[in-house]
Amino acid sequence: MVALTDSEIYLTTNAAARAEKALKEFGSGDTSVVALDHVTMSVEAERFTAIMGPSGSGKSTLLHCLAGLEPLTGGSMYIGDTDLVSLSDSELTVLRRDRIGFVFQTFNLVPTMTAERNITLQLRLGRHPIDRAWFDTVVDELGLRDRLHHRPSELSGGQQQRVAVARALINRPDIIFADEPTGNLDSSSGQEVLGFLRQAVDNFGQTVVMVTHDPGAAAHADRVIFLVDGRIVHDLDGPNVDSILGQLRRLEA
């Protein structure tokens, strides 16, 4: 556990996103909670990174801060070379719209919009043209062709998550953030969604960061970062279920 004291070593050069001494505190004074305790890390481009850790360890907070959804208390965050700390709320909004893809655990879709319009939502919000060929590729890849004109309420949970993945892909974002994307799915639907995220990296050269507490899900990633109490405690490259479980056991010990 020697290496864990110095977070600096996790910095890599080919970074799609970076955190430098990121500090996030909720509340102030006696009741304050440190969710991120000077986290320094980077997310490598075109790789699939998973974040694991016990409940309350700061996984979601890290993801939200990286995605520009939550301001830091201290330190800095970058998407590519863009310093998130320097951006205004509306600049952050535009950054999320144009450069980031999201897959949340639930409520990923706007209920009044058909699948197709949910998929193109971010592009349309920015009034960007839709690349039809790319749209077709994504839709066919995710098997959503015959679901395009359905509303979310007419889709299964797995289909809904696939639509969310399609929305994340259609934008060709710098980075896709997924917070427990399989948390609400049965295992076969979950496997499907994880497969698509993997494909996004392998076939389309996307960068994916996924929070999960499921070792099986994390095993699809290229790298797993372990968080405890807002600090990075381990960084596992080329993980498999066994190595992940082993690491988790060590953390609990």
Next chain:
Amino acid sequence: MIRITLENLLARRFRLISTAISVLIGVAFLAGTFVLTDTLGATFDDLFAEVNEGIDVEIRSAEEITTEFGVPVRGRIDEAILDDVLAAPGVEAAAGAVFGYAQFVDPDGSPMGNPGQGAPTYGFSWTDVDELNPTNLVDGRSPAGPDEVVIDAMTANDGPFAVGDTVTILLEGPPQRFEIVGVAKFGRADSPLGASMAIFDLDTAQQVLAEPGMFDAIDIVAADGVTADDLRDTLAAVVPDGVEAITGDQLTEEGQNAVGDALSFFNTFMLIFAAVALFVASFIIYNTFSILVVQRTKEMALLRALGAHRHQILGAILLEAVIVGIVASVLGLVAGIGVASLLKGLLAALGMAIPSGPVVFASRTIWVSLLVGVGVTAIAALAPSRRASTVAPMAAIREVEVDESGRSTIRMFAGLALLATGLAVLMWGLFGDPPDTLAAIGGGVVFVFLAVAALGPIAALPFSQVVGRPLARWRGVPGELAQENAMRNPKRTSTTAAALMIGVGLVASISIFAESAKASINKIIDDAFIGDLVIDSGSFGFGGLSPELAADLNELPEVDAASGVRIGFAEIDGEPQTIYGVDPPTMLSIVDVGISEGDVGDLHSAELAVHDDYAAEQGWEIGDTVDIAFAQTGVRPLTVTVLYTKSELTGNFFMGNEAFEANYPDVFDFQVFVRRSADFTSEQARTAVEAAAADYANAEVQDLEQYKQTQADQINQLLGLIYALLALAILIALIGIANTLALSILERTHELGLLRAVGMTRRQLRTAVRWESVLIALLGTSLGAGVGLFFGWAMVRALRDDGFTELQIPISQLVIVLVVAVAAGVLAATQPARRAANLDILKAIGTE
């Protein structure tokens, strides 16, 4: 359950506040109307009591004519009766009294007061019997002789005038100048409720206000120990036929009742608007509770699962409504006092002078307001409460879905049935002969509104597609969202829109009605009027222009013909009627009344011209003798000598001046029509007429365009009042839109958070909410305009025989209403849009 209700109320107090406000406004208006009319009533009651305080018995003519305005007119009595009265036993003192029209002219030459619309401008006779004199001299002395007058303190102040000044007074004869010898208060007040008083000695008063040798009344003080009732009985035996004796108390009661009747008309008028406001409010309540019930489905299901009975759920929600109703009604009651003074100010701003007096807050005001406020709230919340009570205990926790229930066939047929009923009742009211016309029309209108509200969800969809499509193309995703969200709960949207529809519909129909009235009047003037100038007094029925003016004008070389038009009141078959008096040959050379039978040259002292439709209705023919009751001369047989077809300028009856003067002791022209001589330009003629009319301060010389404008202004004034009152209904509807949006946004917290997370800017979100609001407002406005067009058309058509010959649709005004509705929609969305835009994204995504 009561605890749960109270907890719910507290938790949702902000939601319920806006609901309460809509009820509060309606109740405040209701209470305000009561407070105002009660206050006015009490003020007038006090006035009558004060005036008649010292009178034990009054003797007056028994001949009384009710007028179309409700105020009766009475004949005069011979002054010789005073001697018999004074000789009767039990009489301590008695004095003749005379009153009539007298209007002061201020030092700048303008007439003071406005008897046509405000408080009257009275002339009185002075009496030296203290008990019978309601005035108190505060300066100078009592009037004596033909050149002296005592004026009221209000006029002295406004003039300004002081004792020793000279003042011009407009009278039945030519204007006269008097020396002010005294200033008097009326009891403790500067004037009787804003009316002006010119007080002359009795002889002068008879001369300038009435007729020599005649009194309007004789007022009597009883001797010590003689009761008013006894004295009345004694005097009743003394006076001749056609003269009656009544006690001072009876006199007071009569006056109070007459004012009460006039006020009850006003009361009804205002209550209609209170009813409109509450009707609109009921839509808001219905909608709010419907939404709250949907939002609490899970809670309700849980309560049912835990063993709550249906009636307990129903009761809990109704109780919530009742509490909201009580709070709103109590606050509304308090606000009603403010509303009363606002209404008073509004009426005053429109030129209707209203006296001031202590505010009266009757117990009736309290219980009616509470009952109505709570009742409306509870009834409107009943259907949503019932819906809540039918929630199944195991109601699934569903995601928000698009509600399709607004398009059921049951709704469609129910709506159509309601519409058919409403139209039938409305048409019956307008074109038929129902026992209560106002109730039939009102009921029909309410049904039609309810029907359109029921059919609203069906209309909403195509509407939103027509308006929403281009919006989506124009504004992108925010436009799409606006359209989709507006259509997400068609019932909710259309109920919200329906509230606005009511106000807009009424505004639209009234504006059509008013524009048609103006166009019809213009057409009448164009068609019937051959003359060049109209001299208007602004009075109708009390005072006016001295007939001397028309006589003077006829002397001018620039004038070919000048004819005064008088009006007098009479009863025919017990019905109050208005009879016009004209100089027939002169008049007919200026105005075309469409003589269909007879010769106006034959209109002498006992002849009458009758509108042909009225004559046909009564079965009267040329040569028939008809009985007409006059206040002064009693029932007189007149011969129908002329029939005419155009009733717009001279009503259903007119007579020659000879007959008019034979039956009416006081003669005023309310207008003088003038045709110039062909030898002069209209400029020259006008200058000459204006010079001749200069002494008559209340004579307003107008050419035809100005005359039309004056008529239009009168309509516009009433229109302004009605619009101001309807603005209230529209305000309530806007609160409703804001409320619905706020509740909807609460429901959509989750997806709004999602939209913000994936990159919707605050501005885009605000735009979406704003356009949703505009769509709702546009739907309401369109429905309202449609319904209003129909109502307007129906009203105008129904009154075609009463002179509404022209149907005028004020396109530009309707467009303005539309634009205002859009602006209002934007305004209503401000707060909800801000709240949506400032939502905490992560919390929103996290919201269950």
